[in-house]
Amino acid sequence: MDERWSRRLAARAEARRAEGLWRNRPTLAPDASLRDFAGNDYLGLAADPRLAEAQAEGARRFGAGARASHLVCGHLAIHETLEHRLAELTGRPRALLFSTGYMANLGTLQALCDRHTPVFQDRLNHASLLDGARLAGAPSRRFHHRDLDDLARLLARAPGDAPRLVASDGVFSMDGDTADIEGLAGTCRHHGAWLMIDDAHGLGVLGERGDGCVGRAHGPGDVPILVGTLGKALGSAGAFVAGSETLIEHLIQFARPYVYTTAQPPGVAAATLAALDILAAEPERRARLFDRIARFRREAATLGLPLAESTTPIQPILLGDNATVMRWAGRLHEAGLRVGAIRAPTVPRGEARLRITLSAAHDDEALDALLEGLDACRREVTP
Numbered sequence: 001m002d003e004r005w006s007r008r009l010a011a012r013a014e015a016r017r018a019e020g021l022w023r024n025r026p027t028l029a030p031d032a033s034l035r036d037f038a039g040n041d042y043l044g045l046a047a048d049p050r051l052a053e054a055q056a057e058g059a060r061r062f063g064a065g066a067r068a069s070h071l072v073c074g075h076l077a078i079h080e081t082l083e084h085r086l087a088e089l090t091g092r093p094r095a096l097l098f099s100t101g102y103m104a105n106l107g108t109l110q111a112l113c114d115r116h117t118p119v120f121q122d123r124l125n126h127a128s129l130l131d132g133a134r135l136a137g138a139p140s141r142r143f144h145h146r147d148l149d150d151l152a153r154l155l156a157r158a159p160g161d162a163p164r165l166v167a168s169d170g171v172f173s174m175d176g177d178t179a180d181i182e183g184l185a186g187t188c189r190h191h192g193a194w195l196m197i198d199d200a201h202g203l204g205v206l207g208e209r210g211d212g213c214v215g216r217a218h219g220p221g222d223v224p225i226l227v228g229t230l231g232k233a234l235g236s237a238g239a240f241v242a243g244s245e246t247l248i249e250h251l252i253q254f255a256r257p258y259v260y261t262t263a264q265p266p267g268v269a270a271a272t273l274a275a276l277d278i279l280a281a282e283p284e285r286r287a288r289l290f291d292r293i294a295r296f297r298r299e300a301a302t303l304g305l306p307l308a309e310s311t312t313p314i315q316p317i318l319l320g321d322n323a324t325v326m327r328w329a330g331r332l333h334e335a336g337l338r339v340g341a342i343r344a345p346t347v348p349r350g351e352a353r354l355r356i357t358l359s360a361a362h363d364d365e366a367l368d369a370l371l372e373g374l375d376a377c378r379r380e381v382t383p
């Protein structure tokens with residue numbers, strides 16, 4: 001390796017280790033015996049045999065791969081069917097499939113914005129929203145988390161003639177709290193901005209029918225740009241943008257992360273269709289998830305654990321410093337429990353936390369083990 005490159009890589013690795021921020025990537029064996037409280041499989045669908053069967057059947061019928069991008073010859077009838085189902089679920093005229101949520105956010109912001117289009121972002125927005133504005137060359141203005149007054153102040157200061165866009169997570173991925181959709185929509189209307197909500201963690205969980213924190217409750221007049229992901233509660237992979245005919249056609253024409261990539265494998269689309277059928281047919285899964293959340297919060301509060309204000313499956317334990325988070329996560333790992341150990345730059349410095357996620361698939365024994373493990377950490381591990 002060239003000397004300059006090896007020096008650069010070594011310096012960056014050393015700085016990251018010195019801050020206690022080095023990340024290790026666990027490799028999971030198929031029979032991984034740890035109980036999972038770190039994933040986003042909120043409805044327990046990722047391992048559902050019906051999704052696996054639909055995926056296999058989709059691959060047998062249409063091929064393992066889509067063969068090309070959507071605009072060339074990769075857009076198959078099963079993608080089209082899935083787009084119709086997603087538009088219907090979210091109450092929008094149209095939906096457009098993307099390969100990942102990261103690409104949906106990049107593509108949407110890049111296609112809509114340029115350096116004259118300020119993007120107003122909640123400070124805790126997902127990295128892909130920030131990166132999308134960068135790809136567009138658009139300036140990001142960050143408003144305080146869930147602070148509508150701060151947003152209104154920033155909007156009022158922006159020049160009036162250029163279009164402007166407000167982007168927010170629907171459910172904040174590291175905090176579990178939700179955006180005030182109605183308040184955001186009102187502020188956007190007042191200041192003539194378009195609102196984009198990334199409902200990655202709300203879709204399948206929140207809303208009357210699992211249609212998310214936006215869904216049918218807040219139509220395209222309130223939220224013209226809705227992003228949902230399919231690899232979390234829906235247990236498969238991919239993402240979509242839902243909105244007007246004009247918006248979707250614009251993305252098809254101009255969103256480079258849509259145009260220049262191979263369409264998702266048809267079996268994946270088939271698995272998502274199976275997941276949507278289960279979402280509609282088995283509302284008890286969502287009821288069970290909310291029962292799990294209520295039990296966890298009740299008993300964790302009794303133990304005096306530093307919970308966040310969250311009513312969603314994302315239940316952070318706010319510990320603060322990196323070393324404590326790593327010690328708690330290590331102790332839980334020894335007890336057979338996997339939780340997320342979240343540090344900067346994913347969250348602001350000094351706000352490190354365990355990210356615990358609950359699922360309809362967790363039985364009472366799993367919750368018992370988690371609460372016992374956390375209680376042991378509280379008693380033994382804190383300095």
Ligand SMILES: *Cc1c(COP(=O)(O)O)cnc(C)c1O
Binds near residue numbers: 099173200
């Ligand atoms: C996970 C996530 C994404 C990215 O979705 P992928 O399909 O995993 O690429 C985007 N936004 C938010 C808020 C997320 O939590």
